[in-house]
Amino acid sequence: MIRRVGLILAALVCLVGAMPAIGVPPDGWTLEGPIRHFPGRELYGHINGGAERFHELGFKELHVRRAVRGDETALTLETYRMTSPEAALAIYLLQSGREKPVAGVAARNSGGAYQLSAVKGPVFLQVHNPAGDEAVLPAMAAWANAALAEIEADPPRELFAPLPEEDRIGGTERIFRGPVTLEPIYTFGPGDILSQEGVLFGVAADYRADPEEESFTRIVVAYPDEKAAAAAFNHLVEHLDPYLEVLESDGGRILFRDYRDRFGEVRRDGDRLESRIHLVSRP
Amino acid sequence: MKDLSNEEAPRSGALGRRDFLKVGGAAGAGLLLGSPRVWSQEQSDRTPPEKPRTNVDEALKVPRTDASLPGRYPGRVVEIRDPASLVEDRFDGEVIASMFEKGITALTGTDLAASFPLFFTPEDVVGIKVNPVGPGLISTRLEVVDAIVAWLVAGGIDRGNIVIWDRFEAMLAEAGFTSERYPGLRIEALQTMDYAAAAGETDDDSGWLGPDGRHVSAERFDPDVVYWADVEGPDDKAYWNQQVFKDKRSPFGKLVTRRLTKIVNVPVLKNTGNGISVATKNLGYGAICNTGRLHKPLFFDVCTEVLAFPCIRDKLVLNVTDGLRAQFEGGPMPAADFAYPFHTLFFATDPFASDRICHDLLVEKRKSAGIQVNEHPMFTEYLRYAEKLGLGIAEPERIEHVCG
Known part of the structure; x- marks a missing residue:
């Protein structure tokens, strides 16, 4: 009996999870047109570039809704349901950069009068206001809140734990899951050079001990076990970008100089690969 | 519906799109380390294949003309900045028109009227290629186009011989490029697509698929002028609806190959x-179709090779880059957090020199914003490739960067 109830509940959760979070626009705004739905690969039918990064991180579906006001001002709400809260957080961080939270939005958010981004559970959402009228910002926040209320609370796991907190520059944390989302951070080599296979999340952040110093970046990927980490390290060494000049290499560490005359190293530590790049001095 | 052609992100992993979804589903269960089964399945496919072959050599065989890229002023890039052009989110058309005049004058060394015949004759049919992505936030400003149109008309070109164009028609209207706003001018897109079908709102394909089994926009592309690359698009309707063709051909729009005699590029x-x-x-990515297949294997190379075709190489006379409001991160999607007033227009006949300057400026902007930038040379290799092909100047020390 308990099992049966559990199955029914699970089914309900699945159903609720599949419902588009569209909310009700605030007073004075009217929904216009149908909900546009872009599942899976059909994201390419809507998105203004960057679809690959959604897919690499884990994308399920997008719902798009438009609301208008009497003066023909229009808002668009886009809710991207990702495959996990971690994937949603990853795309939020990619799109938001240094966060500028809007007061009154009931979730982690960033934005302004043109665009408001928020993340909750497995959903990343954006409210667009092409006119950029500051006076419309409260309406954008209200519609975002209405949609956020329909999204299940499911916080992401703590992915940044492998990155030391000391000297970390706040707001520089990034999550990547393959070559597309690693590319903004660094180029170690072609293709899936860190052997993430679109499954393993990696994390990165910038560090600086002294405000006068140049920052450097730490990158960590954790693998299923030491053997997988060793295989990934070997793959990296074998396919290292030709623009990186190898200075030292052994079974578990490689040190190189890059095209900007900065140093970098990748070290295997148990089931992880830990990298430091953009180093001014040779470690 | 937004442009998918010239705005898709580069590259992808070794997994195909369907595989991404399949794997993403497994990962969605919350495995930081992933599913070992899926992980091991894909172990053998991590390094991307060699770049596919293209037919750029056919384009290069066509003899150059006096008008061929890099045009009248190789390597010369004029940058005009005026903080009054954008104040408190309002663009000032008069200031922008003045910036335009200064820019052309600085580029050519003579005034607007005398500059006109350096690029055009009154008989020309001029296409103004805009970029209407991200309307309101980050798209070609109407005020810049106004200044160009005024110059062309003053030079004697009939309004009916001026065409404001982009690849997708819906985006033009969204960005304000309408017949009402530009009476007498032609507003044209290379293709249509059925947005309802793309959004899954209908199973009716008649909005984009003709009774002859071809895309309804297929006729608008020139079967005799084709960028060919040895990679096919996915064999599905969503792609076909959006991209017009799905084989190894990316035909140029007939507008470009047959009707326009000059092109002014306004990115x-x-x-x-x-x-x-x-x-x-x-x-x-805006003059041809069937581009979705090209992003992953060729990405920036397409920017060089398509411009090597005579229909672009010999017609593109001027590039006016709209940097009144720019975006340094989050692109190609419009991202308000990274859009900023830059109050600048760039002028060049050489699009590769212009892009080199713009690339370096955005890198510096990103650094100043505290973003750690990947400065790998591969992101500018297409510019050096263009220089090898004689299409432009890419090396910064050979570019004459004039600031006004």
Whole structure:
């Protein structure tokens, strides 16, 4: 009996999870047109570039809704349901950069009068206001809140734990899951050079001990076990970008100089690969 | 519906799109380390294949003309900045028109009227290629186009011989490029697509698929002028609806090959990942169709190779890059957090020199914003490639960067 109830509940959760979070626009705004739905690969039918990064991180579906006001001002709400809260957080961080939270939005958010981004559970959402009228910002926040209320609370796991907190520059944390989302951070080599296979999340952040110093970046990927980490390290060494000049290499560490005359190293530590790049001095 | 042609992000992993979804589903269960089964399945396919072959050599065989890229002023890039052009989110058309005049004058060394015959004759049919992505936030400003149109008309070109164009028709209207706003001018897109079908709102394909089994926009592309690359698009309707063709051919629009005699390129200053999506990408991915297949294996090379075809190489006379409001991160999607007033227009006949300047500016902007930038040379290799092909100047020390 308990099992049966559990199955029914699970089914309900699945159903609720599949419902588009569209909310009700605030007073004075009217929904216009149908909900546009872009599942899976059909994201390419809507998105203004960057679809690959959604897919690499884990994308399920997008719902798009438009609301208008009497003066023909229009808002668009886009809710991207990702495959996990971690994937949603990853795309939020990619799109938001240094966060500028809007007061009154009931979730982690960033934005302004043109665009408001928020993340909750497995959903990343954006409210667009092409006119950029500051006076419309409260309406954008209200519609975002209405949609956020329909999204299940499911916080992401703590992915940044492998990155030391000391000297970390706040707001520089990034999550990547393959070559597309690693590319903004660094180029170690072609293709899936860190052997993430679109499954393993990696994390990165910038560090600086002294405000006068140049920052450097730490990158960590954790693998299923030491053997997988060793295989990934070997793959990296074998396919290292030709623009990186190898200075030292052994079974578990490689040190190189890059095209900007900065140093970098990748070290295997148990089931992880830990990298430091953009180093001014040779470690 | 937004442009998918010249705005898709570069590259992808070794997994195909369907595989991404399949794997993403497994990962969605919350495995930081992933599913070992899926992980091991894909172990053998991590390094991307060699770049596919293209037919750029056919384009290069066509003899150059006096009008061929890099045009009248190789390597010369004029940058005009005026803080009054954008104040408190309002664009000032008069200031922008003045910036335009200064820019052309600085580029040519003579005034607007005397500059006109350096590029056009009154008989020309001039296409103004805009980039209407991200309306309101990050798209070609109407005020810049106004200044160009005024110059062309003053030079004697009939309004009916001026065409404001882009690849997708819906985006033009969204960005304000309408017949009402530009009476007498032609507003044209290379293709249509059925947005309802693309959004899954209908199973009726008649909005984009003709009774002859071809895309309804297929006729608008020139079967005799084709950028060919040895990679096929996915064999599905969503792609076909959006891209018109799905084989190895990317025909140029007939507008470009047969009707326009001159092109003025008016892109927006913005990034795409670590690279930029400005002058060469606006045409490289905007003058042909069936481009979705090209992003992953060829990406920036397309920006060079498409511009090597005579229908672009010999007609593109001027690039006016709209940097009044620019975007340094988050692109190619419009991202308000990274859009900023830059109050600048760039002028060049050489789109590769212009892109080189714009690339370096955006890199510096990103650094100043505290963003750690991937400065790998691969993000500018397409510019050096263009220089090898004689299409432009890419090396910064050979570029004459004039600031006004």
